[in-house]
Amino acid sequence: VIEHKQTAAVNLISKMSLDLSVRIIAFAVSSDGLDVALLPAPETTSDVMIPAGTLRTGEMLSDAAVRIASDALSAQPDYLEQLYTFSIADDAIQVVVAYFALLSAETRRSIERSAKVTFIHVDAQHGLSDIDQGILDYAKVRLRAKLGYSNIGFFLLPREFTLSELQDVYESVIGRTLDKRNFRRRILASRILEPVGAKRPTNHRPAALYRFTGKDPSTGALTPAETDWSS
Amino acid sequence: VIEHKQTAAVNLISKMSLDLSVRIIAFAVSSDGLDVALLPAPETTSDVMIPAGTLRTGEMLSDAAVRIASDALSAQPDYLEQLYTFSIADDAIQVVVAYFALLSAETRRSIERSAKVTFIHVDAQHGLSDIDQGILDYAKVRLRAKLGYSNIGFFLLPREFTLSELQDVYESVIGRTLDKRNFRRRILASRILEPVGAKRPTNHRPAALYRFTGKDPSTGALTPAETDWSS
DNA sequence: TCAAAAGTGTTTGACTTACACCCATGA
DNA sequence: TCATGGGTGTAAGTCAAACACTTTTGA
Numbered sequence: 263v264i265e266h267k268q269t270a271a272v273n274l275i276s277k278m279s280l281d282l283s284v285r286i287i288a289f290a291v292s293s294d295g296l297d298v299a300l301l302p303a304p305e306t307t308s309d310v311m312i313p314a315g316t317l318r319t320g321e322m323l324s325d326a327a328v329r330i331a332s333d334a335l336s337a338q339p340d341y342l343e344q345l346y347t348f349s350i351a352d353d354a355i356q357v358v359v360a361y362f363a364l365l366s367a368e369t370r371r372s373i374e375r376s377a378k379v380t381f382i383h384v385d386a387q388h389g390l391s392d393i394d395q396g397i398l399d400y401a402k403v404r405l406r407a408k409l410g411y412s413n414i415g416f417f418l419l420p421r422e423f424t425l426s427e428l429q430d431v432y433e434s435v436i437g438r439t440l441d442k443r444n445f446r447r448r449i450l451a452s453r454i455l456e457p458v459g460a461k462r463p464t465n466h467r468p469a470a471l472y473r474f475t476g477k478d479p480s481t482g483a484l485t486p487a488e489t490d491w492s493s
Numbered sequence: 494v495i496e497h498k499q500t501a502a503v504n505l506i507s508k509m510s511l512d513l514s515v516r517i518i519a520f521a522v523s524s525d526g527l528d529v530a531l532l533p534a535p536e537t538t539s540d541v542m543i544p545a546g547t548l549r550t551g552e553m554l555s556d557a558a559v560r561i562a563s564d565a566l567s568a569q570p571d572y573l574e575q576l577y578t579f580s581i582a583d584d585a586i587q588v589v590v591a592y593f594a595l596l597s598a599e600t601r602r603s604i605e606r607s608a609k610v611t612f613i614h615v616d617a618q619h620g621l622s623d624i625d626q627g628i629l630d631y632a633k634v635r636l637r638a639k640l641g642y643s644n645i646g647f648f649l650l651p652r653e654f655t656l657s658e659l660q661d662v663y664e665s666v667i668g669r670t671l672d673k674r675n676f677r678r679r680i681l682a683s684r685i686l687e688p689v690g691a692k693r694p695t696n697h698r699p700a701a702l703y704r705f706t707g708k709d710p711s712t713g714a715l716t717p718a719e720t721d722w723s724s
Numbered sequence: 725t726c727a728a729a730a731g732t733g734t735t736t737g738a739c740t741t742a743c744a745c746c747c748a749t750g751a
Numbered sequence: 752t753c754a755t756g757g758g759t760g761t762a763a764g765t766c767a768a769a770c771a772c773t774t775t776t777g778a
Contacts, residue, residue, distance in 0.1 A: 323580035349554035698775035
């Protein structure tokens with residue numbers, strides 16, 4: 263309806279062999295670093311695959327991503343963002359719109375109970391197909407970059423967390439240790455955390471718990487508004 | 494070939510009405526700011542449109558973007574990067590992979606001679622369709638953000654340029670004036686410019702010319718490698 | 725000699741980094 | 752009382768911002 267004549271004409275040809283899939287790279291943290299959620303692959307070419315699906319008629323890409331992620335993981339991701347659109351030149355046209363998802367500690371636990379998903383360390387050899395591996399590599403780069411200028415790190419934690427847990431997430435993702443005092447000073451100065459009165463019980467000195475103030479990852483408009491442009 | 498069984502099955506349905514277009518938002522600078530290259534629209538719904546096209550069989554998205562840009566502009570853009578993939582929920586599935594392009598001063602001049610393109614100030618009322626306007630708005634945001642952490646600004650200039658011209662580009666894009674001394678200090682300190690011996694002749698004090706050292710926009714791996722994953 | 729843009733340094737405040745010890749708790 | 756992680760401050764260096772005048776040229 264908004265489409266233009268010249269492109270519409272050519273579509274009749276290209277449409278015939280066009281194959282569009284949506285894939286979800288879902289990250290979660292574990293005690294020993296950053297993991298990615300994968301499914302057993304039904305193919306012989308690889309043992310494991312990135313959760314995938316296709317767009318339905320009348321469905322927006324962002325809605326499809328939520329649906330496919332929820333189906334594969336039996337849980338809604340805590341954060342979801344479009345990553346990149348890949349293409350594979352072949353006799354058919356294959357286009358992959360990749361999304362990356364972040365899973366909080368609670369979400370991860372719930373997934374591990376119910377779903378057939380396996381969490382694998384991001385730097386392990388996964389036995390992924392070449393394209394899946396390429397998507398994963400790029401998702402890692404973007405996640406790391408994004409931790410630097412936004413607060414998406416919070417989406418990998420439980421709703422209430424200690425500063426040390428937050429620091430662990432940062433260190434997992436960027437792969438480098440950080441100075442405790444500087445880290446705490448910067449985080450607290452940014453006023454994006456609020457203390458919840460409680461302390462987490464431990465077998466050593468208990469840590470104060472914090473909560474992320476306002477569900478805004480202050481992603482700074484790096485994703486468009488996702489308006490529904492239905493005609 | 495790399496595709497998985499469960500998604501392949503669903504594709505038979507969705508493929509029927511899937512319509513994928515590639516659109517190019519091409520920016521160039523003029524004396525009074527930042528312009529975008531648009532084509533006259535063949536439709537009644539809008540007077541003007543973003544150059545668009547479709548993927549060909551066996552063609553990668555990035556190749557299609559170059560081809561579509563070159564066709565529409567009768568010139569290769571100096572920089573081209575994937576922007577975002579939009580979708581329109583409708584009875585048909587419409588997906589738009591948007592790219593943004595930068596045109597150097599030379600390229601812009603050559604386009605203005607040959608092509609039927611019109612350059613319009615980015616903030617003008619263009620008479621674009623809603624989705625095209627949305628894409629343009631997002632492209633502006635991204636271009637501005639990107640000037641902050643990369644050097645793509647150089648792609649909007651002639652090969653040899655003065656520091657004042659470079660500063661004008663920055664000011665056009667971010668829409669704010671900058672301090673001359675601070676600007677020059679920062680740019681020169683970053684060692685991405687090299688002086689070419691010449692000076693530009695003017696009717697006032699002539700300015701030293703510089704050239705961008707090494708065609709690396711130091712985009713910092715914010716775009717994946719674009720490997721050819723043909724199976 | 726005038727107009728017009730080119731070119732040039734210093735000071736200030738803010739932020740980043742490096743660095744080491746005491747504290748509270750449960751076992 | 753001991754082991755374990757929680758919590759705290761300061762000094763040095765680096766970086767960004769504000770700010771105004773002199774220089775070179777062609778007309």
